[in-house]
Amino acid sequence: MLNISDNNKTNSPSLQKFDTIKNLNLNSSAKVMNKIIMFFFILGILILFLPWTQNISGSGAVTTLKPNQRPQSIQSVISGRIENWYVQEGDFVKKGDTILFISEIKEDYMDPNLVANTKRQVNAKKLSLESYGSKVKTMTGQIQNIESEKNLKLEQAQNKIKQSLLKIKSDSMDLVAVKTQLKIANTQFDRAVQLNKEGLKPLTDVEDKRLKLQEVEAKIITQENKFLTSKNEYINARVETNRITAEYSEKVSKAQSDQFTAMSNQFDTEAQVNKLENQYANYSIRNGMYYITAPQNGYVNRVLQAGIGQTVKEGTAIVSIMPAQYDIAVETFVDPIDLPLINRGEKVRVWFDGWPTIVFSGWPDVSYGTFGGKIVAIENFISDNGKYRILIAPDKEEAPWPKKISIGSGAETIALLDTVPIWFEVWRILNGFPPNYYKTDVKPAKEKK
Incomplete structure (x- = not known):
């Protein structure tokens, strides 16, 4: 120094x-x-070496486990005017009990006999439909009769054609026979003339043969005329057949046209009947909507539309009901950073507002007034508050939750994770590290024999 x-x-x-x-x-x-x-x-x-249970805390409220057990509002399906209330707030109602009565405000449905008039319209249209059906059947029978008459006429014409052919054949044979007689008469006349010239026959025989020859010549003209007449009759029979076919085809076409018109009217009337039946069903159902009833057993929480004479639109909430029977649960919210640490089936400690509680988050066994729960659902989409919603149901292996807890009251939750020393937890918090990942024990499935 x-x-x-x-x-x-x-x-x-x-x-x-x-x-x-x-x-x-x-x-x-x-x-x-x-x-x-x-x-x-x-x-x-x-103390730093004592065990500490890591946890994730959250806050939420008491709710119900099933959606149909939560408080619900009853809406009016149709527009109307409130005429009479049958309940007040706090009343217990059973399923089907009348809550209020509303009257009609739309002019299309104000007729008191609307359902009865629509029913009469439906019956009238049904009778009209039956009439068209009968007309279609009648036209079908008429077409069948025309076809039968056509077949008979054609058969008669065919028979006439056959008769004409036979008559032509007979007349042609007679004509051939007359022609043969003419040849014979000519031959006899020529022989008589030759013999008369030779002086072997008298002149009277020649005159007789000439007269006979003239008779045969006159007869052949008559027979040719008869033969041509038979041909004309055959042609007329064929023309008559074509005329019958055309005439009855026109009659059938006209009858079928009338039948198709009747069928079209029948289908149109059937569509009108279905439309009227639909209107009748809608009007009948609408008449039952004037009385708003309770969908299930519960208590009337709040009347949302008060007064008499107030008009409400369809879909307007009128009254709120809390179901009488429900399975209690807790919905809580956790931060996104803690969501990967949460799994379905994990155990959670829960305590409720207004219930005596002493909580040691790191030592859940020492806490007082907390109740056991189990995670049953985890929402996959973030809520409006920036956290994820977790649904917790009572743990059946632990003490039951208090029966005096009301739906909507506050609740705090602690999800238990891994157990570590206190010094490790302090070191983790100071460094901002997340808790240890907690792995639930999954028992392997037993092999089937």
Whole structure:
């Protein structure tokens, strides 16, 4: 050490000359305080090695496990005007009990006999439909009769054609026979003339043969005329057949046209009947909507539309009902950073607002007034508050939840994770690390024999 100052002293002055130092050495309480401080220091170090259960805390409210057990509002299906209330807030109603009555405000449905008039329209249209059906059947029978008459006429014409052919054949044979007789008469006349010239026959025989020849010539003209008449009759029979076919085809076409018109009217009337039946069903159902009834057993929480004569639109909430039977549950919200640590089936500790509770988050076994729960649902989409919604049901393996808890009351939750020393948890929090991932024990499925 450099000896720069002249005031250097080799020996430091003793503190014992001060009265305060003397009193400290003589005071026994200071020694006790030192021991206490040392005790708590050692105790703090030991506490750091105690086990600590990591957890995820959340806050929410009491709700129901099933959607149909939650408070619901009853809406009016149709527009109307409130005429009479049958309940008040706090009343217990059973399923089907009348809550209120509304009257009609739309002019299309104000007719008091609307359903009856629509029913009569339906019956009238049904009778019209039956009439068209009968007309279609009648036209079908008429077409069949025309076809039968056509077949008979054609058969008669065919028979006439056959008769004409036979008559033509007979007349042609007679014509051939007359022609043969003409040849014979010519031959006999020529022979008689030759014999008369030779003096073997008298002139009277020649005159007789000439007369016979003229008779045969006249007969052949008559027979040819008869033969041509038979041909004309055959042609007329064929023309008559074509005329019958055309005439009855026209009659059938006209009858079928009338039948198709009747069928078209029948289908149109059937469509009108279906439309009227639909209107009748709608009007009947609408008449039953004037009385708004309770969908299930429950209590009337709040009347949302008060007064008499107030008009409400369709879909307007009128009254709120809380179901009488429900399975209680808790919905809580956790931060997105904690969502990967949450799994279905994990156990959760829950305590409720207004219920005596002493909570030690790191030592759940020491806590008082908390109840066991189990995660049954995890929402996959973030809520409006920036957190994820978790649904917790009572744990059947632990004590039941209090029966006096009301739906909507506040609740706090703690999801239990891994157990670590306190010093590790303090170190994790100071460094901002997430809790340890908690893995649930999954039992392997037993092999089927």
